[in-house]
Amino acid sequence: MRKREKVLAADGRRFPGKTYVDCLLKPVFHDQRDFLFRAMFQVHRAHVVMLCDQGLLSEAEAGEILQGVEKLAGSDPSEFQYDPRYEDLFFMVEGRLKESIGEELAGNMHIARSRNDMGVAMYRLVLRDHLLLLLQHLQDLREALLEVAEEHRETVMPAYTHTQPAQPTTLAHYLLAVHDLVERDTRRLWSAYQTVNRSPLGAAALTTTGFDICRDSVKESLGFDDIVENSYDAIAGADYLLETATSVLMLMTDVGRWVQDMLQFCTREFRAVEVADPYVQISSIMPQKRNPVSVEHSRSLASSAAADAQAAITMVHNTPFGDIVDTEDDLQPHLYRAIDKSIRVLKLMTAVICTIDIDKEHLAKRARLGYITITELADVLVREKNLSFRIAHQIAAQVAQRAHRAGLELDHVPPQMLAEAALEVTNQAITFSEEKLAQIADPRHFIDVRRCPGSPHPTEVKRMLDNRILRLQEDREHWIRAKDRIRNARNRLKTRMNRLISVSKG
Structure with missing residues (x-):
């Protein structure tokens, strides 16, 4: 038998062919059932109540339809299995409703509505819930970062540029930088939420309807903040998907960068951070190992989430x-x-950060290595010896080179070495006392003299921390208001729906 005959024998000559069912209809049906089931019934409720309020359905008709809707809504979604008689979940629900309340009433539920505006509404309802859950876990992560930062305002550590030791900072300063990055991700997600939380209902296929409907009442019943005004835009505009995907993509890209830092800090060579026992695993053969796999999984999950978000954009x-x-x-x-994986990353890293053990002494020692305070030597030469910064920079560079050749760290550089370096650059033997050089080499002194806004100085870090704590509280209150709006809308709709059902029961 030729391939063509085999395909026809398996698929038949009428819609839907078996291949079409297996590759498209059945997987799509299962996705609709698993993700959109509850949202579909919320849309049904709001639409029927609006039709009644507008006089397009009587109270008795609306109540009877809603009885059927509620009966189906109470079903276990897993009871809904793909049936080739129905193209998708929407038509299966409509079919079962016809069996329950009759074809005429079930058909009237579809007055002034299309699968187009209904589908977009369901996507938006589900997506906003995902976004609110993601935002909640982002707030938890920010709280963890701020708490640990508060504990380590005095914990000196080396900061890195181009993966090389650069200058001393504090762990609090570093964690605040991570927090501020995450806070900006939070704002981007709130912006996406505002774009998502708008109602397309009433757009119907794409040009609205000739029936006298009220788009605003449906918006209020479903807890949307606004409507997508232009009906064509309501159906065609996919930017709510793009904005969400882009925000998640940026979040997971940002998270992946400092998670990579965390893995490096956990290495034996760095010895800066120890991940708590609940979040490490041992080797099957090497008993000494404490593998920070929770952090590794966070990194790979962040990449996977970013890939899913990028897939949506593409x-x-x-x-x-x-x-x-x-x-x-x-x-x-x-x-x-993408959002579910992002939430897993945030939950894991919140737990890890809350419970990490910091080796303060080792970090302080590392902050004295690699000449990372030598910028202060150049600065002091400018302030106290009236040199230009570029000349001072050259002298400091000479000192670093000479110290490296002599096997000395900066806090052991003798005054004569500075004098020789200055003589080579300026023909003047400029130097400081041993005590002054020791002060210049001290990482804590390096931090103490940096009091500009945003610096690692503990007082400035405390100011920033207090500011961020207030902003986090405001963000949590904003989240509570968003949740309350949705819950209150759902309760109002339920009350209205129950009254109509009671009318229909007589």
Whole structure:
């Protein structure tokens, strides 16, 4: 038998062919069931109540429809299995509703509505819940970073540029920098949430409807902040997906960078950080190993989340500006997976950061190595010897080179070595006392003289910490208001729906 005959024998000559079912319809159905089931019934409720309020359905009709809707909504989603008689979950629910309340009533539920605006509404409802959960865990991570930073305002450590020891800073200063990066990610996600939390309902297929509907009442019933005003935009505009994906992509890219730092800090060579026992694993053969696999998994999950977010962006790229499957069922799971993986990363790293053990003494010793305070030598030469900075920089560089050749760290450089370096650069034997050179080489002195806004000085770090703690509290209050708005809208809709059901029962 030729390949063509084999395909026809397996798939038949009518829709849907077995291959089409196995590769598309069944997987899409399962995704709809697993992700959109609850959101679908929320849309049904809000739409039926609006039709009743607008006089398009009587209270008795609306109540009877809602009884059927509630009966189906109470089902276990796993009971819904793919059936080739129905193209998707939407038509299966409508079919079961017809069996329950009759074809006419079930059909009237679809007045002034399309799968187009309904589908986008469901995606937005599910996506906003994912975003709120992600934002909650971001706030937890920020709290952990701020708490540990508060404990380590005096913990001196080396900072790195180009992977090389650069200058002394404090662990608090470093963790505040991570926090501020995460805080900006938080703001980007809030912006995405505001774009997502807008109602497309009432757009119908894409040109609205000839029925006298109220888009604002549906918006309020579902807890949306606004409507997508232009009905074409409501159906075609996929930027709510792009903004979400981009925000998640940036978040996980940002997180991956400092997670990589954390892995380096955990190495025996660095000995800066020890991950707590609940988050390490041992080797199957090397009993001495304490592998920080929680941090490693966080790094790989962050990459996987970024890849899922990038997949969503790529799927929208170069697509027509209209209703297309590219932005619908095939794309949505990528975003849900990206957010779910991001949440796993945030939860893991929050736990790790809250429980890490810091070797303060070892960090302080490392902050004295590699001549990383020598910028202060150049600065002091400018302030106290009236040299230009570039000349002072050359002298300091000469001192570093001579000390390296002599096998000395900066805190052991004798005054004569500085005098020789200055003589070579300026023809003047400029130097300081041993006590002065020791002070210049001290990492704590290096930090103490840096009191500019944003510096690692403990007082300035404390000011920044207090400011960030207040901002975090404001962000948590904003999150609570967003959750309350959705919950209150759901409760109002439930009350209205129950009244209509009671009317229909007589």
